[in-house]
Amino acid sequence: MEKEYKTYEVSSFREFQDIILDIPRDRFILYRGQAQDKALLPKIARYELPDVEQTEKEMLEDFQRRSLHLIDYHPANSWDWLALAQHHGMATRLLDWTENPLIALYFSMASSIEDARFDYSVVWGFDVPKDDVIISTEDKDPYKGRTTKVFKPNHITKRISSQFGWFTIHKSNSDRRFVPFEQNHEYSPRLFKIKVDSKCFKECRSRLHTFGINSASMYPDIDGLAKHVDWLFLGK
Numbered sequence: 001m002e003k004e005y006k007t008y009e010v011s012s013f014r015e016f017q018d019i020i021l022d023i024p025r026d027r028f029i030l031y032r033g034q035a036q037d038k039a040l041l042p043k044i045a046r047y048e049l050p051d052v053e054q055t056e057k058e059m060l061e062d063f064q065r066r067s068l069h070l071i072d073y074h075p076a077n078s079w080d081w082l083a084l085a086q087h088h089g090m091a092t093r094l095l096d097w098t099e100n101p102l103i104a105l106y107f108s109m110a111s112s113i114e115d116a117r118f119d120y121s122v123v124w125g126f127d128v129p130k131d132d133v134i135i136s137t138e139d140k141d142p143y144k145g146r147t148t149k150v151f152k153p154n155h156i157t158k159r160i161s162s163q164f165g166w167f168t169i170h171k172s173n174s175d176r177r178f179v180p181f182e183q184n185h186e187y188s189p190r191l192f193k194i195k196v197d198s199k200c201f202k203e204c205r206s207r208l209h210t211f212g213i214n215s216a217s218m219y220p221d222i223d224g225l226a227k228h229v230d231w232l233f234l235g236k
Contacts, residue, residue: 005182005191009120012200016123019194020101023125025079030097030150030166032124033108035117038122040181042170044091052172053143056093063090075154078142079134083153083167093142093145094167095181097126097150103163106213109201118196126168127190134169146171148184163218205231 010016015046023029032040060078063085068074075081088096098104099125100122108121134151150165173176182188196204216228 005188005193007193007195008201009195009197011197012036013101013204015103016105016194016196016204020098024224028128028130029101030096030099030128030168031101031104032097032123032126033104033106034122036133037118037120037122039183040095041091041178042095043090045170045178047091052178056091057143060092079151080154082142082169083165086167089196093170093172093178095170097166097168099164099166100213101125102208102211102213103218105196105204106208106218108196109198109204118198120197121201122192123196125192125194126187127192129190142169148181148187157207 003235007017012017044052044056060081064081067084071084075084082092086092086096104123109125118127128150132148132150134149148171149169150166153171168181170178170181182193183193205214212226215224217229218224219227
């Protein structure tokens with residue numbers, strides 16, 4: 001029987017903050033915000049592929065070959081190439097996390113009240129086993145092994161840096177299927193889920209802004225700035 005993770009429900013920024021402040025300071029917690037309460041699976045797991053690993057390797061090789069004239073920085077290893085591809089929307093076995101719970105809260109919420117399609121959003125917390133953290137400069141092959149691992153990418157883009165980004169790298173099982181993270185018996189006891197009532201999104205966005213977390217800081221480019229100005233003047 002699968003072990004249960006703890007679930008909280010909050011309807012204000014202070015309630016969210018209180019949960020985070022109750023976590024012992026010696027724990028290493030990563031957070032992930034989701035607008036929809038769906039399984040913790042990497043994007044490539046959504047596709048029915050006969051050999052997911054081979055397909056992903058071919059995709060990454062094609063991405064590397066085609067992107068050379070489009071990027072200023074060329075990643076030094078396969079880990080950072082995967083992170084770059086994930087960052088720009090390609091399907092990989094990576095799942096995005098952040099070490100900042102307020103950033104996860106920001107990403108869990110729809111961009112405006114009108115866009116809130118669900119009654120609540122979700123912020124996941126993951127108490128990371130330190131033995132499962134990978135140093136990419138030491139382990140050269142991101143496809144090696146059969147267990148989920150955690151790694152912090154080099155700051156190859158401004159967004160990864162500003163979002164305090166980390167990744168979990170997920171492994172397929174013997175049937176070449178991905179097991180949802182929350183159903184993985186090794187990790188589910190280390191997870192917790194915070195359901196954030198959509199009625200408090202407006203308040204939360206305002207509070208986050210006072211802590212310097214908004215579209216302009218999360219997306220440090222002209223697009224992020226334009227989105228932030230919209231929010232400041234139009235409430236969107």
